[in-house]
Amino acid sequence: MTNQSLLREGWLPGVQALSFGGDYNPEQWPEEVWAEDLELMRRAGVNLVSIGIFSWGLLEPRPGEFDFGWLDRVIDGLHGAGIRVDLGTPTVVPPQWFWQQNPHVRPVMRDGTVITPNSRGIACPSSPEYAAAAVRITTELAQRYGQHPAVSLWHVHNEYGAPISECYCEVSSAAFRQWLQHKYQSLDALNEAWGTAFWGQTYGDWAQISAPAISATTSNPAHRLDFARFTSDELLGCFTRERDVLRELSPGIPVTTNFMATNCPSMDLWKWAREVDVVANDHYLTAADPRSQVGLALDADLTRSLAGNRPWILMEHSSSAVNWQPRNLAKAPGEIARNxxxxxxxxxxxxxxxxxxxxxxxxxKFHSAMLPHAGADSRVFREIEQLGATLGDATALMGSKVQAQAAILWDWESLWAQDLEWRPTVDLLPRAQVREYYERLWRDKITVDFAHPTADLSAYPVVLAPASYLLTPEAVANLTAYVEAGGHLVVGPFSGVVDADDAVYPNGWNGALRDLLQVSVEEVLPLAAEQKVALTGDAKGSVWTEDLLSLGADTVLEYLDGPAAGKAAVTRRSLGSGTATYVSTVLDHQTLTGVLDPVLALAGITAERDLPWDLELVSRHGNDGSEYVFAINHGAAPVDLPIAGSDLQTGESTDGSAKIPAGGVRIFRR
Structure with missing residues (x-):
């Protein structure tokens, strides 16, 4: 670990309170508006803003000519107002002169479409011209502002991988070949890993390999999977190139970029998280999701897991509606605080x-903001002011940790592989599986971490693997050791099917997990659209079934009808002092509860079902032994919460019970 690890302990330089603010784009407004911005920011309790993210064309109006005068005035004004700066490198938006000089570095989509530079988004990530230009502007910014007292954080680029990530141009193909040569060393090794004997795709020269653009039918899945890995690595290289400049010229100031933990599938964020000094994430509600608060919590728990349970930054979310979804729903009163x-x-x-x-x-222009079009005399701004006050009262929370009781496995490489074409059904969606298992625990007030299949799992009494299609031998050995040592593992359908090359394991469809689970999947039996199957005990399954052969596992539930009628649907076996449960279908909420309850009981975890399911409860724990309990009521009726402690905002002690108003949030210290 570099000396950058010290930054994590001290959080952001000069920051002594929870940070509150947002993206600030003063370049969109005449300078007379800036003074009003500073006044309203102070009024709202804003103490950190991100600036400069989209300003390359203004900062470098012509190649090698720089104009920092306006940015000097912005940063100095913020500093005078006591507001810290998260300074962006504007490399997400190359200037128009760059595109005019380098039309050949425009990204090429998989279908051959060349992207025009009329929006935001990166150039070909393998382009040396883009790399040189990005380093130049980053160097200039670091030399000018690297020691400015207002700067507490560097913000490289913006939302890598969005709106595009992969590039299929000739430059990308050449870089991909270099990546492959480094990985495989020989064509024989590549041909073996990719299974190129199938469909006569054997390569005899590295020059024969290109990016896997659209072909007559589906492409080699191992080829596609490696290209996904390459794309993540190329984007990461763009980040680390700028980060290294900033670390050299602006020592002591942490460097980050904003992830999109669940909404940008092109990046392996387990790798990325090791390269940033502080993890940051953007999250926006899915308006069409009636339980979007669950998706929000999942995204936040995944981000915390990426951060290794160190403090992290919610870099972006919305005060009300966004503008890119089919139906952009405004947030209800109180929802800003709940989110x-x-x-x-x-x-x-x-x-x-x-x-x-x-x-x-x-x-x-139709995206919501802290200061909306309606101005300061508006419900949204009043709620922003109230949120700022709440965060100001919660400084004691800084640096406190979340203690999870269970873990869910999450692996971007497995998701990439399962998302490819020609799988047994289009209906078995791995992220939907993860969401279903996560929501069951969320409703039960059980806090969840996410973990890679090869991570140390010993801290978790229960580990859920709802969608682990790709598992390496290392991961299987790790899961086996976890169960033997007393852990309780629950595995979802279509798991342990392929290795890192997307090659099916021998000995059944679940070959990687056959010995651990003590079941063999003889055949997968997907269901027709909307088809349901009955299981013993009034249970229900959908989407997917399997023909299971027990090798020693006990049957928990059995199929009563459907293509696997009479066969086991859910099994469990003991190993060492732990258990391994296998679920071979997609369970409805009630059935999943029935399957998980005995596992939770074995692990000593109590599900909280006396309170309404839509009361969100989660705690942070301070180094002094204090526990901070967040009670967030997403329901339409008040809830009486049995709790002893003091209200963090008012300081008032509870008498063993506290009322959480409908749509309200209270934080208790105990």
Whole structure:
């Protein structure tokens, strides 16, 4: 670990409170507006803003010519107002002169479409011209502002992988070949790993390999999987190139970029998280999801897990509606606080929005902001002020940790592989499986971490693997050791099917897990659309079934009808002092509860079902032994919560019970 690890202990330089603010784009407004911005920021309790993210064309109006005058005035003004700066490198938006000089570095989509530079987004990530230009502007910024007292954080680029990630141009193909040569060393090794004997695809020269663009039918899945790995690595190389400049010229200031933990599938964030000094994430509600608060919590728990349970930054979320979904629903009264404080409860020490002031022009003019089009005399801004006050009262939370009781396995490589074409059904969606298992625990007030299959799992009494299609031998050995040592593992359908090359394991469809689970999947039996199957005990399954042969596992539930009628549907076996449960179908909520309850009991975990399911409860724990309990009521009726402690905002002690108003949030210290 480099000396950058010390930054994590001290959080952000100069920051002594929970951070609150958002993206600030003063370049969109005349300078006379800036003074009003500073006044309203102080009024709202804003103490950290992100600036400069989209300003390359203004900072370098012509190649090698720089204009920092306006940015000097912005940063100095913020510093004078006591507001810290998260300074962006604007490399997500190369200037128009760059595209005019380098038309050949425009990204090429898989179908051959060349992307025009009329929006945001990276150039070909393998382009040397882009790399040189990005390093130049980053160097200039670091030399000018690297020691400015207002700067507490560097923000490289913006949302890598969005809106595009993969590039299929000739430059990318050449870089991909270099990546492959480094990985495989020989064509014989590559041909073996990719199974190129199938369909006569054997390669006799590295030059014959290209990026896997659209072909007559589906492409070699191992080829596609390696290209996904390559893409993540190329994007990461773009980040580390700028990060290294900043570390050299601006020592002591942490460097980050904003992830999108569940919404940007092109990046292996377990790798990325090791390269940033502080983990940051963007999250936006899915308006069409009636339980979007569950998706928010999942995203926050995944981000905290990426951060290794160190404090992290919610770099962006919205004060109300976004503008890119089919139906952009405004947030209800109180929802700003519920969303923000759920992130805080799950480990974020900074709560930021996109953006400070709503834009009058451009593609996101209908995106909500902290200061909306209606101005300061509006419900949204009043709720922003109240949130700022709440965070100001919660400084004691800084650096406190979340203690999870269970873990869910999450592996981007497995998701990439299962998402490819020609799988047995389009209906078995791995992320939906993860969400279903996560929501069951969320409703039971059980806090969850996410973990890679090869990570140390010993701290978790229960580990869920709802969707582990790809598992390496290392991962299988890790899971086996976990169970033998007393852990309780639950595995979902279509798991342990392929290795790292997307090659099916021998000995059944679940060959990797056959010995651990003591069942063999003789055949997978997907269901027709909307088809349901009955299981013993009034249980229900859908989407998927399997023909299971027990090798020693006990049957928990059996199929009563459907293509696997009479066969085991859910099995469990003991190994060492632990258990391994296998679920071979997609269970409804009630059935999943029935399967998980005995596992939780074996692990000594109590599900909380006396309170309404939509009361969110999660705790953070301080180094002094204090526990901070967040009670977030997503329901329409008040809830009486049995709790002894003091209200963090008012200091009032409870008498063993506290009322959580409908749509309200309370934080207790005990």
């Amino acid at each position: 923000s404080l759920s992130h805080l409860a799950r480990g974020a020490d900074a709560i930021l929005f996109f953006q400070w002031r709503a834009s009058r022009r451009g593609a996101e």
